[in-house]
């Protein structure tokens with residue numbers, strides 16, 4: 001059932017757990033997220049990557065339709081999020097198509113412009129009861145198993161973060177504290193000291209992207225220090241690809257429905273385990289009373 005992302009994050013913050021955003025890219029991955037959340041009785045975020053959809057020339061409307069059915073039919077509280085939108089135009093499109101949350105990465109803009117842009121996105125989105133997550137620092141991205149040079153990537157400055165959330169009124173802030181987008185060798189080195197400093201001065205819910213590359217232990221530590229939304233992308237894609245690869249190797253005539261079912265189950269089990277780890281499992285009740 002449709003629930004506000006902002007309300008879900010505030011509740012998670014109060015109860016000290018994190019809600020997972022497991023990024024989908026097709027029907028199977030969307031169904032896997034919903035089934036996992038229903039089994040775990042967990043609140044959830046369903047969504048797609050706006051930037052990727054744009055890059056591939058995919059019509060957002062198809063994905064919005066899948067997402068709407070997923071959120072409407074879910075027996076647990078859920079928000080439909082268009083992650084990493086490509087710009088203001090896509091925000092308006094997302095609102096029109098039934099997403100009730102958007103995330104915008106403003107790291108390519110100078111700070112003042114990022115503030116202005118976020119402010120107007122928040123104003124427009126809030127008029128339509130749509131929650132906004134934003135990020136103003138860039139995250140390093142791993143390409144082909146190797147991390148980009150990270151030395152020139154600025155991590156989130158706590159004072160700037162405080163200024164940003166105060167001036168823009170965003171509902172959630174994605175932080176850069178050593179986390180990396182994509183897959184690379186070894187685990188990310190999370191700057192917990194920085195996380196603590198940010199947490200100390202801002203009350204806005206904090207989000208950690210790139211969790212596939214963060215060890216379970218560090219993810220739990222970050223949640224303990226106040227992160228209340230965790231973004232996972234690659235882990236699902238790896239699970240999906242592994243099942244497809246193994247199944248096709250064994251069969252001459254591919255029974256694609258069964259292969260898809262197996263891939264969905266593999267993703268669902270992985271997500272359910274992560275929901276337990278994030279502490280959101282069993283928390284559907286407080287938000288819905290059921």
Ligand SMILES: [Zn+2]
Pocket residue numbers: 084181209210231
């Ligand atoms: Zn991300």
